[in-house]
Amino acid sequence: MYLEKIDSPADVKRLSVGELTELSDEIREALLHKVSAHGGHFGPNLGMVEATVALHYVFDSPKDKLVFDVSHQSYVHKMLTGRRRAFIDPAEYDAVSGYSEPTESAHDHFVIGHTSTSVSLASGLAKARDLQGGEGNVVAIIGDGSLSGGEAFEGLDYAAELGTNFIVVVNDNQMSIAENHGGLYRNLQELRESRGNCACNFFRAMGFDYRYVADGNDVEALIGVFSAVKDVAHPVVVHINTLKGKGYARAEQDKETYHWRLPFDLTTGEPAAPAGTEGYDALTARYLLERMKEDPRVVAITSGTPAVMGFTPERRREAGSQFVDVGIAEEHAVALASGIAKGGGKPVYGVYSTFIQRAYDQLSQDLCINGNPAVLLVFWGSLTAMNDATHLCFFDIPLLGNIPNLVYLAPTCREEYFAMLDWSMRQTEHPVAIRVPAVEVASREGFVAPDYGELNRYEVVRRGREVAVVALGAFFGLGEEVVKLLKERTGIEATLVNPRYITGVDGALLTDLKAGHRLVVTLEDGVLDGGFGEKIARFYGTSEMKVLNCGARKEFADRFDPGEFLRENRLTAGQIVEDIVAVID
Known part of the structure; x- marks a missing residue:
């Protein structure tokens, strides 16, 4: 066993090429066992074994x-830099992050979890090195899927002019999360088919020297090209053709x-846990496919994550040109949606909460200033959806909830979600975002859809006294629990409110609550700072009404247990009932 003896890159350097090939096989076997047992990024790491070893x-x-883009393909790097036990010992599986993490090792330089960032970050390291007269190579490792992100283009455009040592390794496995989309990928195909010799070369056009490796899973070939570019005094791209998922x-x-x-x-290949009932992703896809059949103006948009709203390969084929994947380019997706809406189309852009923040300027400038009636579906917005520091879904309420002209809705159940989606696609006055519940699909018996065009009108689900619980979106169920428990412990019949709108305050209702209530409690599935509850607290600021805001503290929490x-x-x-009692006693 070679892997068990690898404690640092120095141990890798002692091996022969034949031994490195055996080490690669051992690494791949360890990856297969860990990820199948624990979960994680599977295909990206299997395809990068030999390249990382080299x-x-x-x-x-x-x-x-070495700066890894996204860093979801950095498992092998971790195994070779003193962290192998986290991949070969089940008791240690949770000892390391699934992404680059400087607190774990001096071999990691940034906390990285979003895409298209490595070239910019690494070029900054190169500039800092040169400013200080330092030495050493700077290597950015980026996948072909990540090249579609705007920051990757910006980084390459800058780095080509560095005029100093800077190496970009392009891991071309012909895939993003799903298939690649965009004109760039035609040139990558030409480069592969010509073995790097076609006249049209994107990287040379940008100003880079260029090398191509036809078999990016051949350790010996990779060692040869990396040795040739090591210490090179100008920017160079090494384009390697790899197989995603290799070995399984x-x-x-x-x-x-x-x-x-x-x-x-x-x-x-079957999941360890049985699949649950149909979720909001699949329900959304089925809904949109029906709308597409009725109206050719309807178009679903994704930025490299078609599964976010249930568009499997089969559903994408069924949708045809009414489904658009722009690649990993959230900024373009928002601006595209704005343009489609302006032109009379009906765009629906589905995106994970953690990724919508990448398009803040386009949300504000390209969409909301123009007031175009595009629809954004924000999935997994929740304190318990993802738990890596780089992928938190805590912050969409402060981000989206404070942009002028945007209507951000928070449905509590299946019926309300589709009523909001119906309205948002019919209306032509506002850009609308919907925070799709990040919980199991629930129904509310007797639900009747209001006119959502009468903005910021909250729903009083249950009228009570003394305490009013305003429970937003997916926390509506928690609100029901709080009201029930409060009655059991204190006898207080609390008022329960479904606010529906994240972006506005129902001044008439909140004023009405002053009669017969001493405390208003807000519940939101996100961070408190800049969130929904603060709007309510600000409304009552000069009155005698007390307000208790319930949500999470602002932090980059990492790998936490959701319940804890x-x-x-x-x-x-x-706990919420305890805090209510403490306030009103």
């Missing part, structure tokens, strides 16, 4: 700085499914 064989990390047949054949997986059976996180933020029904 990088550490040739370069001298951490003096030579199912992942090689179904690259989209095996990009990231929850625990599964290696033999059968809620308890730490006093977001269980019992």
Whole structure:
């Protein structure tokens, strides 16, 4: 066993090429067992085994700085830089982050989890090195899917003029999360087919020297090209053709499914836990497909994550040209949606909460200033949806909830979600975002849709006294628990309010609550700072009404247990009732 003896890159350098090939096989086997048992990014890491081994064989990390884009393909890098036990010992599986993490090792230089960032970050390291007269190579490792992101273009445009050592390794596996989209990928195909020799070369056009490796899973070939560019005094791109999912047949054949997986059976490929009932993603896809058949103006947009709203390959084929994947380009997706809406189309852009923040300027400038009636579906906005520091879904309420002209809605159930979606696609006055519940699909018996065009009108679900609980969106169920428990413990029949609108305050209702109530409690599934509850507190600021805002503290929490996180933020029904009693006593 070679892997068990690797404690640092120095141990990699002692091996022969044949031994490095055996080490790569051992690494791939360890990845198969860990990720199938634990979950994580599967295909990206399997495809980068040999390249990472070769990088550490040739370069001298951490003096030579390796910066991984997204860093979801950095598992092998971690195994070779003193963290192998987290990949071979089940008891240690949770000891390291799934992404680059400087607190773990001097070989990691940034906390990285979003895409298209490595070239910009690495070019900053190169500039800092040169300003101080330093030495060492700077290497940015970026996948072909990440090249579609605007920051990647900006970084390449800048780095080509550095005039100094700067190496970009382009890992071309012909895939993003799903298939690649965009004109750039035609040129990558031409480069692969010509073995890097076609006249049209995107990287040379940008000002880079260029090298191509036809078999990016051949350790010896990779060592040769990396050795040739090490210490080079100008910017160079090394374009390597790799196989995503290499070494596991199912992942090689179904690259989209095996990009990231929850625990599964290696033999059968079946999930370890049985699939639950149909979620909001699949329900949304089925709804939009029906709307597409009725109206050719309807178009669904994704930025490299078609599964966010249930568009499987089969559903994408069914939608045809009414489904658009812009690649990993959230900024373009928002501006495109604005343009489509301006032109009379009906765009619906589905995006994960953690990624919508990448398009803040386009939301504000390209969409909301213009008031174009595009629809944004924000998925997984919740304190308990994702728990990596780089992928938190805590912050969409402060981000979107404070942009002028935007209507941000928070449905509480299936019926309300589709009523809001119906309205948002019919109306022509506002850009509308909907915070799709990040919980199991729930129904509300007797639900009747209001006129959502009468903005900022909250729903009083249950009229009570003394305490009013304003429970936003997915926390409406928590609000029901709080009201029930409060009655059991104190006898108080609280008022329960479904606010519906994140972006506005129902002044008439809040004024009405002053009669017969001493306390208003807000519940939101996000951070408190800049959030929904603060709007309510500000409304009551000069009055005698007390306000208790319940949500999470502002922080980059990392790899937390969701239940414990809620308890730490006093977001269980019992804790909230305790806090209510403490305020009103």
